[in-house]
Amino acid sequence: MTAPDPDGALAEQLLRLTRRVHRIQKHHLERRELGITPAQSRLLRTLAHYGSPPRMADLAERLEVVPRAVTTLVDALETSGKVRRVPDQANRRVIRIELTDDGRTALSELRHARRSAAEEILAPLTAGQRAVLGQLLDTLVDGTAVVRPGTEPR
Numbered sequence: 001m002t003a004p005d006p007d008g009a010l011a012e013q014l015l016r017l018t019r020r021v022h023r024i025q026k027h028h029l030e031r032r033e034l035g036i037t038p039a040q041s042r043l044l045r046t047l048a049h050y051g052s053p054p055r056m057a058d059l060a061e062r063l064e065v066v067p068r069a070v071t072t073l074v075d076a077l078e079t080s081g082k083v084r085r086v087p088d089q090a091n092r093r094v095i096r097i098e099l100t101d102d103g104r105t106a107l108s109e110l111r112h113a114r115r116s117a118a119e120e121i122l123a124p125l126t127a128g129q130r131a132v133l134g135q136l137l138d139t140l141v142d143g144t145a146v147v148r149p150g151t152e153p154r
Helices: 006-031 038-048 056-063 067-079 101-122 127-142
Strands: 083-087 095-099
Touching: 006 038, 006 101, 038 056, 038 067, 038 095, 038 101, 056 067, 056 095, 067 083, 095 101
Parallel strands: none
Antiparallel strands: 083 095
16 A cells, blocks of 8 residues: 655646646736747846846746747847847947836836736735735745745745
């Protein structure tokens, strides 16, 4: 007889939740008719975290993808006017990627879509359950126990 595998069940739950999150986020993105794929959305969000326009290689490293994948995403986002390629001021052979005004507007819409998706997913939880979930997720993401202000460690 095989012993139950609680970690296997948890892993399956996490995978199912991840698929649900992606499905709901995709639905909210489609409702806003932005014409942006989840991968393009991720690139825009990543781009927004840089203080100055990054190189494609920087984006590929941060996104943990091959540079060719970033080129494809940037091509599509540039065609739709959300990003532009600009020459580096110090080395004109280097090309950097920056958000356009349309890209910033799309990023704002994306944030609203993600927030709406999160509200839908978290709706069944009480405030206390959300706080506990937040602590658990922080622990899993960071690999160490994190206590959020206003909550007690469990």
